[in-house]
Amino acid sequence: MTNLSIIDKLKRSKILDLLQEGKRIDGRALDESRPLVIDTGVIPHANGSARARLGDTEIVSGIKVQPDRPFPDMGDKGIFMCTAEILPLAHPSAETGPPQPPVIELARVVDRGIRESGMIDLSQFVLEKDKSVIGLFADCVVTDHDGNLFDACSYAAVAAIITSTVPKWEMKDDKPTLIEDQESPTPITTIPVSVTMGRIGEFIIVDPNLDEWECLDARITITTNSDGNIVALQKGGDDGFSVEQLVKCSELSIASGKKIREIIKQATEGTQ
Amino acid sequence: MGGREANVVLLDENGIRSDGRKVNETRKVTIKAGVLKNAGGSAYIEFGGNKILAGVFGPRDVHPKHMSNPDTGILRVRYHMEPFSVDERKKPAPSRREIEISKVITEALTPAVILEKFPRTAIDVYLEVLQADGGTRCAALAAASVALADAGIPMRDLVSACAAGKAADAIILDVNNEEDQAGQADMPIGYMPNLGKITLLQLDGVLTTDEFKKCIELGLEGCKQVYEIQKSALREKYFSSGDNN
Numbered sequence: 001m002t003n004l005s006i007i008d009k010l011k012r013s014k015i016l017d018l019l020q021e022g023k024r025i026d027g028r029a030l031d032e033s034r035p036l037v038i039d040t041g042v043i044p045h046a047n048g049s050a051r052a053r054l055g056d057t058e059i060v061s062g063i064k065v066q067p068d069r070p071f072p073d074m075g076d077k078g079i080f081m082c083t084a085e086i087l088p089l090a091h092p093s094a095e096t097g098p099p100q101p102p103v104i105e106l107a108r109v110v111d112r113g114i115r116e117s118g119m120i121d122l123s124q125f126v127l128e129k130d131k132s133v134i135g136l137f138a139d140c141v142v143t144d145h146d147g148n149l150f151d152a153c154s155y156a157a158v159a160a161i162i163t164s165t166v167p168k169w170e171m172k173d174d175k176p177t178l179i180e181d182q183e184s185p186t187p188i189t190t191i192p193v194s195v196t197m198g199r200i201g202e203f204i205i206v207d208p209n210l211d212e213w214e215c216l217d218a219r220i221t222i223t224t225n226s227d228g229n230i231v232a233l234q235k236g237g238d239d240g241f242s243v244e245q246l247v248k249c250s251e252l253s254i255a256s257g258k259k260i261r262e263i264i265k266q267a268t269e270g271t272q
Numbered sequence: 273m274g275g276r277e278a279n280v281v282l283l284d285e286n287g288i289r290s291d292g293r294k295v296n297e298t299r300k301v302t303i304k305a306g307v308l309k310n311a312g313g314s315a316y317i318e319f320g321g322n323k324i325l326a327g328v329f330g331p332r333d334v335h336p337k338h339m340s341n342p343d344t345g346i347l348r349v350r351y352h353m354e355p356f357s358v359d360e361r362k363k364p365a366p367s368r369r370e371i372e373i374s375k376v377i378t379e380a381l382t383p384a385v386i387l388e389k390f391p392r393t394a395i396d397v398y399l400e401v402l403q404a405d406g407g408t409r410c411a412a413l414a415a416a417s418v419a420l421a422d423a424g425i426p427m428r429d430l431v432s433a434c435a436a437g438k439a440a441d442a443i444i445l446d447v448n449n450e451e452d453q454a455g456q457a458d459m460p461i462g463y464m465p466n467l468g469k470i471t472l473l474q475l476d477g478v479l480t481t482d483e484f485k486k487c488i489e490l491g492l493e494g495c496k497q498v499y500e501i502q503k504s505a506l507r508e509k510y511f512s513s514g515d516n517n
Contacts, residue, residue, distance in 0.1 A: 072360075101375045104368050116476045220473065230484050233459070233475035236375075238382040240469035243488055250481050 012200070012215035019203040025211055026055075031252055033195075033207040036155060036260060038267035040163045047136075048164020048186070050267075052156035055209055056146035061138055061156035063164040065186075067127065067176035068135035078125020079135035082111035084142070084153045091145035109234045110140065110153045110194070113223035117192035117231040120161065124187045128171050136164070136186065147210035150221045154194035155264060162188055162268040190225040191264060192232075193257035197222075197249050199241060204248060206256050220246070222253035226261065280450055283440035290450050291320075298434060298446040298494050303415065303505035305422045311398075313423025315505065317415035320448055321405030324412050326419035331393035345390035349378040351412055353401040373409050380413055380433075380462040380472035386426040395425060406449030407435050410460050410498075413472060418502050422509065429464035430502050431471055434494030436461065436487040438479060443486045445494045459487050463495040 457477025
């Protein structure tokens with residue numbers, strides 16, 4: 001907010017003027033997400049994959065499943081890890097090199113939403129307790145950036161996980177050995193859906209696009225599970241929220257999450 | 273969260289927690305302002321077993337120069353844990369977790385600081401966790417605001433902080449390390465009490481919408497208690513003995 005360029009300032013006043021009339025810059029309602037299109041199975045070499053298009057934001061997520069050592073304090077659970085990266089071709093401002101804090105936050109927030117929902121039953125991923133487990137890695141790359149990467153990455157990763165399969169390993173001579181052609185669907189317990197909302201002035205908008213994103217006062221990402229409970233949350237941006245605004249956001253995240261969960265379900269049906 | 277197991281009773285039949293607190297009680301918090309000689313402002317906080325030092329430098333020249341902004345000052349925060357602050361030695365280089373926490377604390381403090389008064393400058397806040405015991409980001413944030421005030425930087429409000437969460441199916445205030453590991457939810461909150469604004473909010477763990485509302489309510493009570501301790505730390509330094517060093 002404090003670092004807006006002149007163009008952004010003009011954009012912000014235009015966006016605010018429109019919001020005062022109940023309109024958004026791309027014609028959506030305040031509580032309306034952009035259209036979400038998910039294609040699955042786009043990377044046959046991966047154990048599961050999906051391409052998610054949220055408006056003009058596009059993400060490809062691929063799943064790799066492989067044996068790994070467990071975390072020291074969690075020897076009775078497999079490993080889940082989700083990463084996110086903005087590719088240099090996604091936006092003129094995207095750069096190569098080590099990830100900057102906003103990208104690190106992106107990856108960690110997407111990971112946290114899926115992890116904390118307990119989406120994957122990791123207790124089924126143990127080959128030998130404390131010694132050898134299966135790891136499931138969901139890597140997301142942003143191929144086109146038009147705002148709200150948090151939700152787009154999350155949808156791509158979740159759809160890819162639902163469609164993924166786990167190869168079979170057995171411990172032989174103290175080493176995990178692959179048993180060919182014995183894949184089983186990844187054990188899924190719930191479908192987490194992340195919904196990001198932004199605040200501009202007193203207005204709360206769902207799924208901000210890049211124009212809106214660049215002039216938000218503050219944003220919040222709320223992830224809900226299939227039961228409609230909140231499983232993870234992250235506030236960002238250089239300003240805050242009142243308690244009333246947060247309660248409104250939690251309600252919006254559940255309502256919007258429900259619709260998106262249906263889209264994810266339809267896109268992934270019968271693909272495992 | 274993630275269902276980590278622990279052989280510890282988080283809440284006994286009398287509603288007493290593993291460290292002897294009631295559900296709506298914070299750990300003991302002490303803050304001392306002005307503990308470093310070289311920093312423009314500083315604070316030391318003990319928040320239960322957390323021991324954290326905060327030092328503020330600036331407003332000063334911005335390096336690298338391209339980061340400077342002709343319209344406003346910038347606030348930079350580095351949250352860092354010492355290798356000896358946790359059970360298993362932590363590698364000294366900043367981890368991804370520390371980078372994320374630095375970012376959320378920066379965003380929690382920025383609305384409180386009147387940065388427009390200091391164009392082309394940077395205010396640097398260094399937060400060093402000497403010992404970690406669950407809830408370090410809240411403790412660090414509370415110390416950072418006191419250190420900023422101690423540095424004489426104009427502010428709209430102090431940012432206070434406290435976590436709320438859920439363990440053994442009860443909503444609890446100020447989640448400690450054990451409860452973070454074995455509990456059901458942890459929600460750190462940063463709050464500007466005079467402006468009624470929540471500037472830091474994160475959650476991991478499962479909450480219903482009702483529990484979420486209760487957590488916020490309880491967490492804000494904790495923030496208000498921490499706020500009083502922050503104010504008295506500043507009062508202690510500037511008004512108690514009449515000596516203004």
